[in-house]
Amino acid sequence: MSIDYNETIPNNVNLADDRRLLRALERWQPAYLKWWEDMGPVESTDLSVYLRTAISVDKNGWANYGHVKMPEYRWGIFLAPPEEGRKVGFGVHKGEDAWQSVPGEYRSELRRLIVTQGDTEPASVEQQRQLGKTCPSLYDLRNLFQVNVEEGRHLWAMVYLLQAYFGRDGREEADMMLERHAGDVDKPRILQAFNEQTNDWLSFFMFTYFQDRDGKYQLASLAESGFDPLSRTCRFMLTEEAHHMFVGETGIARVVQRTCETMREHDTDDVRRFGVIDLPTVQKFMNFHYSICLDLFGQERSTNAANYFSMGLKGRFQESRIDDDHQLDGAVYKVPSFEDGRVVSVEVPAITASNERLRADYTKDSQRGVDRFNKIIREYGVEFELTLPHEVFNRSIGAFAGVEATPDGAIMESAEWEKRKGEWLPTDADHEFIQSLMIPVTEPGKMASWIAAPRRGIHGQPIDYDYVRFH
Ligand SMILES: [Fe+2]
Numbered sequence: 001m002s003i004d005y006n007e008t009i010p011n012n013v014n015l016a017d018d019r020r021l022l023r024a025l026e027r028w029q030p031a032y033l034k035w036w037e038d039m040g041p042v043e044s045t046d047l048s049v050y051l052r053t054a055i056s057v058d059k060n061g062w063a064n065y066g067h068v069k070m071p072e073y074r075w076g077i078f079l080a081p082p083e084e085g086r087k088v089g090f091g092v093h094k095g096e097d098a099w100q101s102v103p104g105e106y107r108s109e110l111r112r113l114i115v116t117q118g119d120t121e122p123a124s125v126e127q128q129r130q131l132g133k134t135c136p137s138l139y140d141l142r143n144l145f146q147v148n149v150e151e152g153r154h155l156w157a158m159v160y161l162l163q164a165y166f167g168r169d170g171r172e173e174a175d176m177m178l179e180r181h182a183g184d185v186d187k188p189r190i191l192q193a194f195n196e197q198t199n200d201w202l203s204f205f206m207f208t209y210f211q212d213r214d215g216k217y218q219l220a221s222l223a224e225s226g227f228d229p230l231s232r233t234c235r236f237m238l239t240e241e242a243h244h245m246f247v248g249e250t251g252i253a254r255v256v257q258r259t260c261e262t263m264r265e266h267d268t269d270d271v272r273r274f275g276v277i278d279l280p281t282v283q284k285f286m287n288f289h290y291s292i293c294l295d296l297f298g299q300e301r302s303t304n305a306a307n308y309f310s311m312g313l314k315g316r317f318q319e320s321r322i323d324d325d326h327q328l329d330g331a332v333y334k335v336p337s338f339e340d341g342r343v344v345s346v347e348v349p350a351i352t353a354s355n356e357r358l359r360a361d362y363t364k365d366s367q368r369g370v371d372r373f374n375k376i377i378r379e380y381g382v383e384f385e386l387t388l389p390h391e392v393f394n395r396s397i398g399a400f401a402g403v404e405a406t407p408d409g410a411i412m413e414s415a416e417w418e419k420r421k422g423e424w425l426p427t428d429a430d431h432e433f434i435q436s437l438m439i440p441v442t443e444p445g446k447m448a449s450w451i452a453a454p455r456r457g458i459h460g461q462p463i464d465y466d467y468v469r470f471h
């Protein structure tokens with residue numbers, strides 16, 4: 001299915017036939033571009049960037065690569081093709097025709113899900129806006145900008161749903177998307193992990209590894225939705241998300257590789273003086289990002305989650321592949337809980353536990369990449385293992401909010417935690433050290449001291465290709 005690029009807003013939803021919606025989106029577009037200018041990547045307006053642009057929503061639609069000035073990127077509205085005869089796959093409406101319009105009784109729940117997802121998209125662009133100034137290579141700079149324009153498009157995707165299906169309050173929510181800002185004291189973004197700073201490239205790679213992976217799991221469960229336009233939107237967004245996680249995983253792998261090379265070369269663990277990032281610091285950043293991402297999944301036991309499931313609005317990860325009744329009648333699921341100073345596991349009705357189940361899927365997926373990082377470490381004969389911290393560690397939401405523990409899960413008093421947390425989370429000194437490495441490298445093919453070259457370039461181009469042109 002191809003996309004109509006002759007329109008002011010490229011789309012595959014026949015926008016031209018819906019004048020009212022087209023007008024609403026055309027009103028929103030200048031506000032979006034203003035937001036991009038004010039809150040998007042700094043000093044990027046005149047750069048020409050080797051970007052991929054989707055020209056259709058099938059697999060080959062991604063083959064379109066070329067140098068583009070970012071403000072001229074064709075942000076548009078692309079839904080995955082409709083599935084003929086699609087049914088609601090779970091909950092009390094299981095087996096009914098999927099909804100092509102908003103079911104009136106679920107309107108506010110559906111809107112809340114879309115707004116919460118939508119809010120994360122521009123948030124991440126805001127969080128990453130300073131990074132272009134300190135890119136470790138042109139290759140990485142290009143990847144950063146690719147991620148940024150696609151997060152911008154994800155905002156378009158959610159704003160389309162709001163404007164097309166939610167009338168006046170949808171339009172108001174669309175405007176609010178550009179008014180809240182990451183880290184803003186008065187109008188912060190909705191979820192805390194999207195208010196944290198991402199001012200260095202180690203944080204960026206952790207972000208695209210962990211936060212974007214949270215995005216993948218949220219989108220995957222919304223792709224199961226009985227509200228068909230949401231499902232189709234999310235299915236297409238997932239294809240873009242895969243690249244973001246690739247940037248994160250290969251980014252961390254290249255950092256680890258460069259560090260291990262240096263440790264071997266100089267036969268020492270004390271590598272900061274060689275301008276590379278020591279593995280304990282990599283571990284601290286991992287501890288931070290993973291733990292704040294666990295919070296993004298919400299309460300282990302949640303009535304909201306139960307409602308979203310039974311209403312057919314938000315399913316489980318790969319719902320259709322799960323072998324059960326998809327209604328969870330009488331089913332139970334084990335969730336962690338904190339009782340009498342100990343972590344215990346309790347059985348609860350499975351329908352209330354879908355946040356926890358999604359979190360468990362996320363953890364498994366996160367571990368896979370960590371195993372690959374450890375393989376690199378072993379290949380260099382270095383004795384060190386990166387690990388995901390225990391679920392109790394550094395949590396602010398759910399059963400472990402307010403409980404302090406080491407990354408191994410040993411519970412401790414708050415006073416001791418305050419004294420020792422710098423052993424496990426990045427300290428000011430760690431951040432200063434990382435900042436000291438953030439020196440821009442913009443000569444084609446050259447890499448910063450702390451990161452190995454990628455194995456291959458983008459879309460068959462050499463590593464020393466001029467991925468970004470400065471005019
Ligand atoms: Fe996104």
Ligand SMILES: [Fe+2]
Binds near residue numbers: 212240244
């Ligand atoms: Fe993403």
